[in-house]
Amino acid sequence: MGLNQDRLESMLQCLRSQHTLNSGMTDGGFASHPSLSPSSLDFSIHILDQVPSTNETLWTLLADGAPPGTVVIATRQTAGKGQRGRQWDSSPGGLYLSLALTPNLNARDALLLTLCSAWGLATTFRAYNIPVSLKWPNDLILDGYKLGGILTETKIHQGQITKAVVGVGINWSNPVPETGINLQTFLGDCPNPEITSLEMLAALTIWAVASGYQTFDEKGVGTLLPSYQNLMLGIGQTLTVEGSAGVVLGVSNTGELRIRLNESARSHPNSPFPGASSTEIELMPGTINQGYPILRA
Numbered sequence: 627m628g629l630n631q632d633r634l635e636s637m638l639q640c641l642r643s644q645h646t647l648n649s650g651m652t653d654g655g656f657a658s659h660p661s662l663s664p665s666s667l668d669f670s671i672h673i674l675d676q677v678p679s680t681n682e683t684l685w686t687l688l689a690d691g692a693p694p695g696t697v698v699i700a701t702r703q704t705a706g707k708g709q710r711g712r713q714w715d716s717s718p719g720g721l722y723l724s725l726a727l728t729p730n731l732n733a734r735d736a737l738l739l740t741l742c743s744a745w746g747l748a749t750t751f752r753a754y755n756i757p758v759s760l761k762w763p764n765d766l767i768l769d770g771y772k773l774g775g776i777l778t779e780t781k782i783h784q785g786q787i788t789k790a791v792v793g794v795g796i797n798w799s800n801p802v803p804e805t806g807i808n809l810q811t812f813l814g815d816c817p818n819p820e821i822t823s824l825e826m827l828a829a830l831t832i833w834a835v836a837s838g839y840q841t842f843d844e845k846g847v848g849t850l851l852p853s854y855q856n857l858m859l860g861i862g863q864t865l866t867v868e869g870s871a872g873v874v875l876g877v878s879n880t881g882e883l884r885i886r887l888n889e890s891a892r893s894h895p896n897s898p899f900p901g902a903s904s905t906e907i908e909l910m911p912g913t914i915n916q917g918y919p920i921l922r923a
């Protein structure tokens with residue numbers, strides 16, 4: 627069931643040369659495709675059978691001096707980590723992958739690393755005719771179900787991010803919960819699927835995360851946000867924040883969810899936001915917990 631390293635490396639090489647061939651025809655980045663190649667990164671890929679968490683293994687390698695571009699992939703994880711301390715079910719058949727970056731970013735922008743990775747992944751899948759959308763901040767959604775997620779962890783020194791580990795879990799052929807979907811099931815209906823192996827999925831994932839970051843690094847947040855929001859589900863949706871009704875507007879410059887609270891909610895005597903000078907608030911991940919977005923169409 628393990629991944630074949632040679633096959634994965636040759637697929638990455640293929641992506642590199644395809645990009646070199648096409649680089650004269652790019653659209654400037656962010657329009658629909660991560661057109662910037664992660665040229666500055668040499669990937670060093672470690673494929674393991676079983677680890678507690680690929681993020682943890684990668685942090686250990688980084689502490690021992692591994693460079694940015696180091697990747698850890700495992701067949702299974704025994705303590706896979708999801709967002710907000712949740713467990714990530716990690717049985718064989720799924721992709722469990724972590725990539726090290728050394729971003730040049732202020733700590734307050736850490737969430738943007740997740741957003742640019744999610745954007746890189748969704749646009750790459752779309753280039754392979756797989757219509758992945760995004761649930762803020764880190765979920766990959768296919769056909770209304772969760773295809774995968776991202777867990778970004780950072781080390782901060784004097785307010786700057788010095789190292790980051792971007793961990794990606796994608797359902798390939800593994801069993802999924804009822805809100806999930808795996809790619810093989812989705813592709814089962816396609817006569818000529820464009821992703822045909824776990825190695826290919828892994829190569830595309832490495833490429834997508836690295837080029838998503840590189841595009842963000844070079845083009846900036848002002849270009850990332852509109853592109854991310856184009857792929858984001860739930861804009862315009864109503865939700866409830868601590869008892870007050872509001873509408874999702876989009877994402878702020880530091881990656882928080884922008885909500886406009888209804889006037890009636892603000893002026894209510896029991897409102898938690900009575901003195902808010904603006905009708906708009908920004909929420910960090912984990913501060914709301916409702917059915918946003920609608921996972922099934």
Ligand code: BTN
Nearest residue numbers: 679706707708709723775793795
């Ligand atoms: C989420 O909750 O949606 C994020 C899930 C992230 C899971 C991946 S699997 C590879 C990497 N290692 C981990 O322990 N977690 C991430």
